[in-house]
Amino acid sequence: MGTVLKRSFSSSAGRAAIKHVTVIGGGLMGSGIAQIAAQTGHDVTMVDMSEDILAKSKAYIEQSLSRVARKKYKDDPEAGENFMQETTRRLSTNTDTRDAVQNTDLVIEAIIENIDIKQKLFSGLDNAAPQHTIFASNTSSLPIKDLAKSTSRADRFGGLHFFNPVPVIKLLEVIRLPETSDATFQSLVDFGQAVGKTTVEAKDTPGFIVNRLLVPYIMEAVRLLERGDASARDIDVAMKLGAGYSMGPIELVDYVGLDTLKFVIDGESRWNESMPDNPLFNPSPMLNKLVSEGKLGLKTGEGFEIRMK
Numbered sequence: 024m025g026t027v028l029k030r031s032f033s034s035s036a037g038r039a040a041i042k043h044v045t046v047i048g049g050g051l052m053g054s055g056i057a058q059i060a061a062q063t064g065h066d067v068t069m070v071d072m073s074e075d076i077l078a079k080s081k082a083y084i085e086q087s088l089s090r091v092a093r094k095k096y097k098d099d100p101e102a103g104e105n106f107m108q109e110t111t112r113r114l115s116t117n118t119d120t121r122d123a124v125q126n127t128d129l130v131i132e133a134i135i136e137n138i139d140i141k142q143k144l145f146s147g148l149d150n151a152a153p154q155h156t157i158f159a160s161n162t163s164s165l166p167i168k169d170l171a172k173s174t175s176r177a178d179r180f181g182g183l184h185f186f187n188p189v190p191v192i193k194l195l196e197v198i199r200l201p202e203t204s205d206a207t208f209q210s211l212v213d214f215g216q217a218v219g220k221t222t223v224e225a226k227d228t229p230g231f232i233v234n235r236l237l238v239p240y241i242m243e244a245v246r247l248l249e250r251g252d253a254s255a256r257d258i259d260v261a262m263k264l265g266a267g268y269s270m271g272p273i274e275l276v277d278y279v280g281l282d283t284l285k286f287v288i289d290g291e292s293r294w295n296e297s298m299p300d301n302p303l304f305n306p307s308p309m310l311n312k313l314v315s316e317g318k319l320g321l322k323t324g325e326g327f328e329i330r331m332k
């Protein structure tokens with residue numbers, strides 16, 4: 024542990040060099056984050072609750088890596104093969120969270136969007152991780168400050184909000200709290216750039232930048248559908264061809280997860296309560312019905328539009 028401390032505090036601007044990353048949660052987002060960190064030369068440990076889940080995460084990463092390799096090394100399949108092997112070699116898995124953070128420089132949390140579970144996780148991590156380790160959450164919509172307060176390291180805490188699919192989408196929102204130190208913030212920005220993202224700085228306000236704009240837009244589309252004003256297909260075609268979006272809003276909900284949208288509007292994040300003047304965030308009967316039937320979009324194979332295909 025002493026070596027790690029020395030290494031991390033020795034860089035010139037006082038900011039930590041991120042060499043080892045622990046990603047907690049190996050689902051849709053966590054596996055993508057682990058992949059890009061490993062493919063850009065970081066040593067990565069990915070944590071989830073069972074070996075079975077981690078085996079699925081690894082299979083998903085291999086599939087995604089082969090798409091990246093095909094594109095990056097299209098004229099040199101051998102180099103593509105080496106890239107895949109090197110990346111896989113840098114990626115390990117663990118089901119023991121405390122063990123996984125023993126020697127890590129950065130923890131990125133990407134578990135279920137539940138404040139109690141996230142707080143419990145961070146509180147345990149605070150005792151287990153070295154003093155220099157920076158903590159970050161990939162939450163879509165929970166306040167970062169509510170997560171940081173379960174630790175004693177608010178100065179080494181921030182948000183790293185990636186976008187789905189992580190290997191493809193170029194943006195990373197870096198969220199800073201008033202307590203986040205300059206060195207921590209700069210380390211997070213440096214890390215974002217090291218994994219190939221363009222970073223933007225956001226304050227800890229609901230939805231940061233992208234989701235604050237995207238969620239109302241998506242909910243307007245869901246309301247159109249609920250009122251029967253247009254079909255899912257027509258809403259999507261309209262926004263793709265009429266406004267230049269790569270995906271229509273209904274297709275996007277299926278892609279991101281209906282559960283994720285519900286967490287934001289009237290689930291864990293309760294935007295319906297924090298922004299009561301905006302009726303878009305009121306419970307949506309159509310969304311609620313699909314979620315209660317376990318139709319969460321791509322991750323379960325059925326959602327708004329997928330069932331129609």
Ligand SMILES: CC(=O)CC(=O)SCCNC(=O)CCNC(=O)[C@H](O)C(C)(C)COP(=O)(O)OP(=O)(O)OC[C@H]1O[C@@H](n2cnc3c(N)ncnc32)[C@H](O)[C@@H]1OP(=O)(O)O
Pocket residue numbers: 087088090091094162163185186187188189190191192234237269270275279283
């Ligand atoms: C909820 C939150 O908190 C925040 C969020 O994430 S909001 C959601 C943000 N995401 C979006 O808005 C997604 C918008 N959609 C898109 O960008 C695109 O539709 C898409 C990238 C998902 C798919 O693009 P597409 O052109 O329809 O399909 P496809 O041809 O399969 O993929 C395009 C490229 O991405 C690559 N790709 C797609 N998914 C990939 C993955 N998981 N891993 C690696 N590469 C992938 C493909 O290999 C393909 O590469 P080439 O161009 O070299 O062929």
Ligand SMILES: NC(=O)C1=CN([C@@H]2O[C@H](COP(=O)(O)OP(=O)(O)OC[C@H]3O[C@@H](n4cnc5c(N)ncnc54)[C@H](O)[C@@H]3O)[C@@H](O)[C@H]2O)C=CC1
Pocket residue numbers: 047048049050051052053070071072076132133134135136140144161162163164184185186187278279280283
């Ligand atoms: N789905 C999306 O498009 C986006 C989601 N996010 C955020 O990322 C986080 C993860 O979302 P997804 O990857 O979509 O969820 P997911 O449901 O695909 O994955 C969550 C994973 O966390 C694991 N997990 C749950 N509790 C755990 C614990 N205590 N310890 C270790 N692992 C645990 C689960 O087993 C699961 O594999 C959420 O906070 C979400 O709001 C952020 C950006 C985009």
